[in-house]
Amino acid sequence: MTTGQLEYFKELLLERKEQIQRNINDAASEIDGLRQSGATDELDFASISADEELEHSISAKQQQELREIDQSLKKIESGIYGICDMCEDDIDIERLKVKPHARYCITCREIAEKTIIK
Secondary structure: OOHHHHHHHHHHHHHHHHHHHHHHHHHHHHHHHHHOOOOOOHHHHHHHHHHHHHHHHHHHHHHHHHHHHHHHHHHHHHOOOOEOOOOOOEOOHHHHHHOOOOOOOHHHHHHHHHHHHO
């Protein structure tokens, strides 16, 4: 992978990381606002609880994505970015453009997903 390509992917990863961090912070502020809104009945409490559960689920997925982004940034620094964690072949550039924090090539991703499902 060329230096220009690595810089391109590093920038994509950093932008996505900032976006996720903003999303998490905004959601936490929104939930705090709901808690302090003066809910007075069971319906209000149920709505706040449902919102908290949904936000927790979304936040957990975004935290996982942040970890994957950080791993990819470390790989860029160490010179091993874009190499499949399973087969050690290059991950296709087009795949990285869609998911810059991809750990697996398409073939190995399918294998990993089937293994996880079982």
